[in-house]
Amino acid sequence: MSSSANPRNNAYNDRRNGTAGTKPRLPSSRATAKERPGSSGDVVPDDSASNAPYRPNPSYKTNGYSRNTTERQTSRIKSQFTTRETLQVRTTSPGKTYAVNGDHLDTRRPQSEDHGRLSSPVTTTAPPPRAQKSRLPPWMPQASLIPHTTAPLAARICFPPLASLLPESLQPPPLRQLTQHDQEAAILEDLLYVLMGFEGQYVRYADSYNPSVEKDRLRGPQFQIAPGLDLSLRDLTYSVLKMATYYSAIEAFVEVQSREEFGAINHALCASIRKLLKDYLILIAQLENQLITNDSFSLHVLHLHTRPTNHMMFQIYTLAQEIVEKNTSPEDDMDGFVDDDNFDNILEQLKQGDALVIGGTSKKICKGGNVLRLLTGRLAYMCGDPDARTLLQTLLRDASRPYMMMLNEWLHHGGIKDPHAEFLIKEQKSIRREKLEEDYTDEYWEKRYTIRDADVPPQLEAVKDKVLLAGKYLNVVRECGGVDISTEVNDVPKSFDDPRFLDSINNAYSHANSSLLSLLLTTHALPARLQSMKHYFFLDHSDFFTYFLDLSASELRKSFRNVNVSKLQSLLDLVLRQPGSIAAQDPYKEDVKVQMNDVALTKFLMGVVNVRGIDQDETTENAAEKYRTPAANASSTEEDNNMTGFEALEFKFSVPFPLSLVISSKTVLRYQILFRYLLSMRHLENLLVNSWEDHNKIISWIHRSKGDRRIEMFKRRAWTLRSRMLVFVQQFTYYCTAEVIEPNWQRLMAKVNGHDISNDRGSGPPLKVSRTVDELMEDHVDFLDTCLKECMLMNSKLLRLHSKLTSVCTIFANYTARLTRDLFPADSTLVDTPAANKYLAIHHHHPPNPSSNTTTAAGRNPPSSSTSTTLPTNLTTHDPTKLASMEDNLSRYEYSFNHHLRILLDALDYYAATETVALGRLCTSLSTAGEKGGRERIAGGGGGGGGGGGMDG
Secondary structure (H helix, E strand, O other): OOOOOOHHHHHHHHHHHHOOOOOOOOOOOHHHHHHOOOOOOOOOOOOOOOOOOOOOOOOOEEOOEEOOOOOOOOOEEEOOEEEOOOOOOOOOOOOOEEEEEOOEEEEEOOHHHHOOOOOOOOOOOOOOOHHHHHHOOOOOOOOOEOOOOOOOOOOOEOOOOOHHHOOHHHOOOOHHHOOHHHHHHHHHHHHHHHOOOOOOOOEEEOOOOOOOOHHHHHHOOOEEEOOOOOHHHHHHHHHHHHHHHHHHHHHHHHHHHOOHHHHHHHHHHHHHHHHHHHHHHHHHHHHHHHHHHOOOOOHHHHHHHHHHHHHHHHHHHHHHHHHHHHOEOHHHOOOOOOOHHHHHHHHHHHHHOOOOOOOOOOOEOOOOHHHHHHHHHHHHHOOOOHHHHHHHHHHHHHHOHHHHHHHHHHHHHOOOOOOOOOOOEEEOOOOOHHHHHOOOOOHHHHOOEEEOHHHOOHHHOOOHHHHHHHHHHHHHHHHOOOOOOOOOOOOOOOOOOOOOHHHHHHHHHHHHHHHHHHHHHHHOOHHHHHHHHHHHHOOOOOHHHHHHHHHOHHHHOOEOOOOOHHHHHHHHHHHHOOOOOHHHHOOOHHHEEEEEOOOOHHHHHHHHHHHHHHOOOOOHHHHHHHHHOOHHHHOOOHHHHOOEHHHHEEEEEOOOOOHHHOOOHHHHHHHHHHHHHHHHHHHHHHHHHHHHHHHHHOHHHHOOOOOOHHHHHHHHHHHHHHHHHHHHHHHHHHHHHHHHHHHHHHHHHHHHOOEEOOOOOOOOOOEEOOOOHHHHHHHHHHHHHHHHHHOOOOOHHHHHHHHHHHHHHHHHHHHHHHHHHHHHHHOOOOOOOHHHHHHHHHHOOOOOOOOOOOOOOOOOOOOOOOOHHHOOHHHHOOOHHHHHHHHHHHHHHHHHHHHHHHHHHHHHHHHHHHOOOOHHHHHHHHHHHOHHHHHHHOOOOOOOOOOOOOOOO
């Protein structure tokens, strides 16, 4: 300090001239104290040159500073060697050197300090005899190692003992005994230690603070000042002590957040904060130098010098507290928090057979995108403060660098390097591509990579979907060998504030999308694959399928449980390889397989539709899988047990990767629903056509009864009902194929090929539009959903009405065979005639099957003359009551069909006006099958009513 005259120098000279037997305390480096925390005790020097008794003078002052000069010497005799340990106590004298020379303490002052001061040497008092040392209270602080943590730079030395635990003999003199200048000097010296995280002599931790508790360290210590300090000094001291609280809390925050489980983002943030703390310690060293060398340095000057740093430390402290509040323990969570990532890790360990670590997931940690979100929010809140904005921008830039490395790896290579689960994209490693070869589900696309919505940084909130899709696209291309992951990506943004940040994401998304589109459309020929599926599932150009139904009719008439699937597969392979068939030229015919569904189509669809009202969280696809899987529950119902092979038949289409991403199991399920629906209509049409053939060939129908007009009227009523049913089925099939599936299919293929069908220019080729893979997948699913909706398969009321109508038609078509046999005894002019007996003799024990086209009288051998004698009397004897019973049954069929058709037309009219406009065309078409349309169609009698067949595309 300067040697100019002032009150402090006068007090110093007075003490040197008038005080004897005192000894100044030895210097102590603050840097040494920072590295080796400890506590000092009473010092009792052992000086052989003096035997005078030692009386410590607590009020000893040097240059205006209060001194408490103590020394302790511990002597041990071991192997005739003496070890002396001298504990040095702090001093503010800058240039003093002390040498222990034997038992004498040599104190020297540099010439620069002796200039202008009294040149009389400093004398020291002789230590007391060694016998008096035993009467002092023992003070033996010990240091120990802290258990190792995953933080590489964390301190491993235990915390120093609290100053409140010091014995009375080591306590400093009370402040009230010191003058204001001495109080300021003592407080200044204490503050320099307190600002580095240590306790002072007069500034100590509050009683509520425990440095061994992590929560207290993260919150920061509160300080208390010894009583007796001047009020003006006390206010300034408390203002400066706030920065000490900030520093201690920030230092503990850096130590805790540097542990491995807190992730790379926290590590980068702590590294940036550690640089700022280094500058902070440099400031403390500069303040100490000012205290030593500048006489005008005061507590007020210290406060002014630390104000900018205090503001910086406050910003860091506030940010640290927000992050600490996010790190909650499980006992703090009311609902029992379970992290999704931890849950997935547990499942992965169970699948791989690894041992679980109990208690390993004890905290909900704020890391990754949440840290960046807090930083960004804090930056937006402090945007009006230039200093705080600059500081927070620096922290955000440094903390985001590891995140940007993960982002660039995902965008340009399609890979995730995220060991701490911080990235906004979550990878489900248990879902692998190898499983797609066995069961091509859409889990690989929808569940392997998902977004952590709670961990998305604000900078990526608007483009998170693009980020997800860009990496997913590249990942698929990489799985197919289209991305070289060994090449490093250069010239990419390294932080969020880079002006190329958003452009880099958009460019990566465009490149990944075009790469995957080219792979799907060109390399793997997606349009040709879709066209092949149309042939098999939508019965387009289905000459092969008609042939297949003819060959397998005997097998498909069985119960679905008794159907030989291997035989059906062999027949299908035979048909698909028939020369001249359109399927013979199909390169994907090997992917078509036959299987039997054990759930009735109507029940299955009702379960899919109604599940939305039961559980709003369950999707239609999940409901479909739910009703598809449990065969035991489905097969317990009578409806499922009575299913024939025609009702249970469906195709399975195998699709390789990566086409399985577009043609997933959910889309194939929709194809199968439409196929079973069209097949049921085709089968019902065949039944009604067979009935029409019976009405035009069998003698009981073509014979004109001359004796009873009621017989002819009954036949006309049956012909009319059959004709109306056939019109209903044919019009419905035509609507589904020609007015629903075909137009929507053309729009889908235009989108697949990249054409803009919405641009109606009248002439010229359609415009090319840029498409994405997800838009292609969405268009494919929308096409199928539109077909299901417009075919009335997604409306429970329409579905029930359609099911009742088709059931009536099926029962009536099967009832035709019984009507054919009952007409013989009902007609008096036909009963017991040779033609009637001939037919009955052939078909009595082998009744005609309406599902077979070969059950006619032609081609059969004529019966023997004795055959008529084996016929039962109820077939060869006229029964006047038979006709009344037949008319009653026919009236029931007419009423049921008319009633349900009328309700269906009203419902179609309503839903066409409220939901689906396309249903209006179906309503118009089906009105021809009504009662009036049916009477006009059969006005001329006979056996009219439409031909067989149906649509072949």
